[in-house]
Amino acid sequence: MATETVDGFRLDAGNHLVNAAFPEMLRTPGLGGLRLRPFAPGVLVRGVGRNYRVGDPRRPREAFSAARAPIGTPLDKARLGAALARLAAVPATRLLGRPETTIAEALCARGFSPRMVEGYLRPLLAALLSDPDLSTSSRCADLVLRGFARGRLCVPEGGPGAVPELMAEALPPGIVHVGERVTSVSTTEVTTAEHGSTSCRAVVVATDAHSAADLLPGLHLPRFHPVTTLHHAAGTPPLREPALVLAADRGGPVAYTMVASEIDPGCAPPGRALVSTTVLGDPSRFSPHEAGLDKLVRHHLCDLYGTDTAEWELLGVHHDPEAVPAMPAPHHIRRPVRLLGGLYVCGDHRDTGTTQGALHSGRRAAHHVLRDLGIRTEYGTSRDTLKAA
CATH class of the missing domain: 1.10.405 (Guanine Nucleotide Dissociation Inhibitor; domain 1)
Incomplete structure (x- = not known):
């Protein structure tokens, strides 16, 4: 979950929709200060040649x-x-x-x-x-x-990057180090390319699925759903409400879109609007080039919002071929996070492919670490932790 700033606009690297009902958003240390910006109840849908609203x-x-x-x-x-x-x-x-x-x-x-x-x-x-x-x-x-x-569906105020930032701020000062590439792990040691080996009592690999599989050979590697997010700056909002707009007609590349600045006004400079749009699947099936995809997306947005998009400015395109772990049936919804005493793994690829799943897998891993180290906590047994999902 990351946020990029471009010309005063805060851009979500992946359009992270979260839900106010996610239990882990309330239970995770540090996230008590997170403010969620809700969408309007229900959704707006463009289908069968017309726009319609489905309510709360x-x-x-x-x-x-x-x-x-x-x-x-x-x-x-x-x-x-x-x-x-x-x-x-x-x-x-x-x-x-x-x-x-x-x-x-x-x-x-x-x-x-x-x-x-x-x-x-x-x-x-x-x-x-x-x-x-x-x-x-x-x-x-x-x-x-x-x-x-x-x-209610929401977005984190300040962008999705606010979530890991708040979690890091809840930790003791000076213990988080970024920009270090880990090359190997074991139950008692972590080796980085920059600073060599560090001894430890336990290691938790909390990464994307591919990085985890590189460090832990034999780990399950799921298929993925690719996601591409395009951000456009507009002079005026094409829709003056914090609505999620769904494209039911499959006549264009857009799956869903939102006027992000209507949901979180702080993500755009005063007097400007930010429109964030999501394309699902391999974008090359629509166009092999970014400029071609942008042209097709603008044309689709013109239909979805009922306005001219020709003068909109493309601020950024984020494509992640491994954005969301696929969960085909049958799906092992609670993959083990304890590989052996002293070595653990967590992430949305060990749970459900959602923010809730990622955070809950982290809680499960933390519980096993503390139990293996003989530390009692307020969170109870592993069974209690599983029930909390």
Whole structure:
């Protein structure tokens, strides 16, 4: 989670959507001071040649029964409202015990019409999971939908980089060192390219999946969902509300977009607007060149926002081919974080591919470290820690 500053704009390296209902956002030391900027309830969707709003999922009747959105029959909308209400009330442990298939197959089995899936559920889940093909485990998708039904989508105030910065500030001064490349680890030693070897009592590898596998041969390496984020500066906001805009029509590269400065005004200089847009999958299937992708994205944004985008300034393009670990069915949702006494690993690739999953895997690893070192904590047993997910 990182934030880049360009000409007074704060750019998210990956459009990190977080949820106010994520338990670890409340439990992780240092994040008590994190301010979350919420989106407007519900989402705006562009589909079947028109824009429509789907309201707050925490108020099913308001969101779906009275919605004029062309996303299905009244029975479809009632079924979806009831399903979200049930997900919000079910403990996470029960969701993990459900039969597992892909979320595409699960939605079909639950009776949702193709119109409801294509007009709302697919674009929503694509934004939440970075998986437009809906190949994700139904259990993992249900966990994400449960969070969506229980809390508001948000972005961290100041950009996603505020999250690791606050966590680092909660530690004793002088113990965090950056810019050092680790070349090998063991249960008692870490070797860096810059400063050689350092002895220790335990090592936690908290990195992306590929870096962890390089340091720990044989570690499970998942597939990934690529994510590309484009940031544009506009003279005036094309939408004057903090809304998440989903593209249900698959006529262009955009999966979802937002006027980021309407959600967090501090991410743009006064008198300017920041529009952040996400493209899912390999962007080369749309254009092999960045300029070509930008042209196609602008054309799509013109349709989504109903405004001319020709004069917008491209501030940055961030492409991460390994942005989100894939979670296909069957998915091992709690991979071991203790490899052996003194050697541990954590990250979203050991849990769910979300900020909640990354933080929770870190908590699980920390618990094992403390237990192996004989240190009792207030967090209880490993079983209690797993229940907290």
